[in-house]
Amino acid sequence: MALNIMFRAVLHRCRSLPIAAVQRKHYSILPANMQPGGLSREEEENATSKLFTDALNSPEIDGWDLRGIGNDFAGGELIPDADICIAYINACRRVNDYALGVRFLEFTRHRHSIIDKKMNSWKALVEEIKPALEEVGMDIPEELGYDKPELALKDVESNDYYA
Structure with a gap:
């Protein structure tokens, strides 16, 4: 008898679930400044750039934080602009992590190759950050030979194999 009452109660609750799901209101969980109509795209990019630049210029930053930002x-x-690249390069110099700085530049180069096949945007970025690179003694990936795959196979259609 008690089992019958229990099943009837469960069945009654299950019947009302779809109605409750339809009647439930959905509230946005985004903060006010990220709601549609909050900040313009340019304002949001400037705020993001300032946030990352301030974090990278912090004197307490360490390698763990740098890897997290990367x-x-x-x-x-995200595609880092010149200010962020310069701040990242200087932060890598402060923590003595040359490899991490080169890896960041390599990633940035890859992102620019996706948006611009002729790499004009990457060349313009390199021109902007070149003084900072020379100041800390860092090379760009092309100067290190990272622009070409190291272990790539030769083209099988070429005559190099049959010479």
């Missing part, structure tokens, strides 16, 4: 750029659809 992963934020690599994981998202």
Whole structure:
């Protein structure tokens, strides 16, 4: 008898679930400044750039934080501008991590190759950050030979194999 009452109660509650789901209101969980109509795209880019630049110019930054910021750029659809690249290069110099700086430039070069096949945007960025690179003694990926794959196979259609 008690089992019958229990099943009837469960069945009654299950019948009302679809109605409750339809009647439930959905509220936005985004903060006010990220709501549609909050900031313009340019204002949002400037705020993001300032946020990253301030974090990179912090004297307490360490390698772990630098990798986290690099992963934020690599994981998202962000393309760092010249100010962020210069701040990242200087932060890498402060923590003595040359490889991390080159890796960041390599990733940035790859992102620019996606948006611009002729690499004009990458060349313009390199011209902007060249003084900072020379100041810290860092090379761009092309100067290190990272623009070409190291272990790529030769083209099988070429006559190099049959010479």
